[in-house]
Amino acid sequence: MWAGSRVVVVVPAWDEAPRIARVLRGMPAWVDHVVVVDDASRDGTAQAALAVEDARVVVERHHRNRGVGAAIATGYRRAASLASGARDAFVVMAGDAQMDPRDLPDVVAPIARGEADYVKGDRFGWGGGSAAMPAARRLGGRLFSWATARAIGVAVSDSQCGYTAIAREACARLDLAALWPRYGYPNDLLSQLALRRLRIVEVPVRAVYADEVSRLKARHTAVIAALVARAWARRVRLGLSQGSVDDGADVGQRVVEVE
Numbered sequence: 001m002w003a004g005s006r007v008v009v010v011v012p013a014w015d016e017a018p019r020i021a022r023v024l025r026g027m028p029a030w031v032d033h034v035v036v037v038d039d040a041s042r043d044g045t046a047q048a049a050l051a052v053e054d055a056r057v058v059v060e061r062h063h064r065n066r067g068v069g070a071a072i073a074t075g076y077r078r079a080a081s082l083a084s085g086a087r088d089a090f091v092v093m094a095g096d097a098q099m100d101p102r103d104l105p106d107v108v109a110p111i112a113r114g115e116a117d118y119v120k121g122d123r124f125g126w127g128g129g130s131a132a133m134p135a136a137r138r139l140g141g142r143l144f145s146w147a148t149a150r151a152i153g154v155a156v157s158d159s160q161c162g163y164t165a166i167a168r169e170a171c172a173r174l175d176l177a178a179l180w181p182r183y184g185y186p187n188d189l190l191s192q193l194a195l196r197r198l199r200i201v202e203v204p205v206r207a208v209y210a211d212e213v214s215r216l217k218a219r220h221t222a223v224i225a226a227l228v229a230r231a232w233a234r235r236v237r238l239g240l241s242q243g244s245v246d247d248g249a250d251v252g253q254r255v256v257e258v259e
Contacts, residue, residue: 002105003112006032006083010075012068013095014039017048023093024052026101031056033082036095037071040064045095068094068162069185073176076166086169087114092162099163103205107165110201117170117198120156120186121163121205132207144224148187151232152194156202160186160224163205170198183220184227191231195238 001007009031013020020036027034034054038046038061046059060074072092079090089111093099103121110116123133124141133141141160148159164186173196180188193200 001032002030002089002108004087005108005112006085006088007091007108008033008035008079008083008088009091009093010072010079011036011049011093011095012039012071012075013037013041013045013049014065014068014071015041015043015045016095017041017043017045019097020045020048020095021052022097023095024049024054024057026097027054027056028101028104031104033058033079035060035075035078035082037075037078038062039066039068039071067182067185069179069183069188070181072185073179073181076171076174076176080168080171083168086167087111088168089165090168090171091165094162098208100206100208103163103203106203107163107205110203111165111167115199116201117167118193118200119165120158120200120202121161122158122202123161123205123207124158125202125204126206127204132209134209140221144187144228147225147228148190148231151187151228151235152191153235154190154194154200156190156200158202159190161205162186173198180227182223184224187224187227187231191227191234194231195234
């Protein structure tokens with residue numbers, strides 16, 4: 001628990017057996033629950049997660065690979081069953097150990113204080129963070145952040161950073177079933193948040209690059225660009241009637257199989 005808010009960390013993971021234990025062992029003691037979502041891994045990721053023997057860890061497993069966005073949606077649904085407070089925080093930390101647990105308090109704090117509905121990590125805002133990123137990612141991140149901010153009408157410096165936290169009450173307003181399931185989900189999620197006029201805050205986080213395996217391909221840039229264009233079209237179509245967006249809730253031993 002952090003400042004009165006229960007904290008559930010969602011860890012989407014696909015073929016992360018070499019790194020998942022490092023992620024789980026780095027969780028601070030004040031994290032209440034950890035939901036690992038094994039997206040049909042082929043390398044024993046779920047077993048490696050359970051081998052850590054942390055009572056806070058539960059594993060959800062997809063029968064088929066559905067993508068990181070779908071894994072996060074599954075994790076949010078399970079998190080909603082573990083925490084019931086409006087200002088409880090659902091944090092996303094990837095299974096590839098790219099997110100430093102030292103930044104976790106700063107990511108959670110705006111949710112706990114009631115200052116934000118959704119918090120995004122900003123790698124460009126961390127001193128030296130931009131220089132630590134591979135050049136292609138740095139350029140792509142800057143470009144998509146610029147485009148996403150204009151598409152959703154909300155200032156965003158690092159749209160592609162996956163280190164995030166969302167308040168339980170804000171999560172309940174999302175249409176998780178409609179969330180883009182694969183690469184590009186951050187842009188689609190930001191669109192949903194902006195249309196619902198939920199408060200988005202960014203905090204600086206470290207950029208960590210070590211032995212992770214990047215699965216981002218050139219073809220994904222076209223998908224992300226299309227999602228940004230769709231976000232812009234949604235906002236233009238809705239105009240001043242953004243409040244009409246459906247705000248209905250969609251939230252929902254230790255290994256649960258999910259179709």
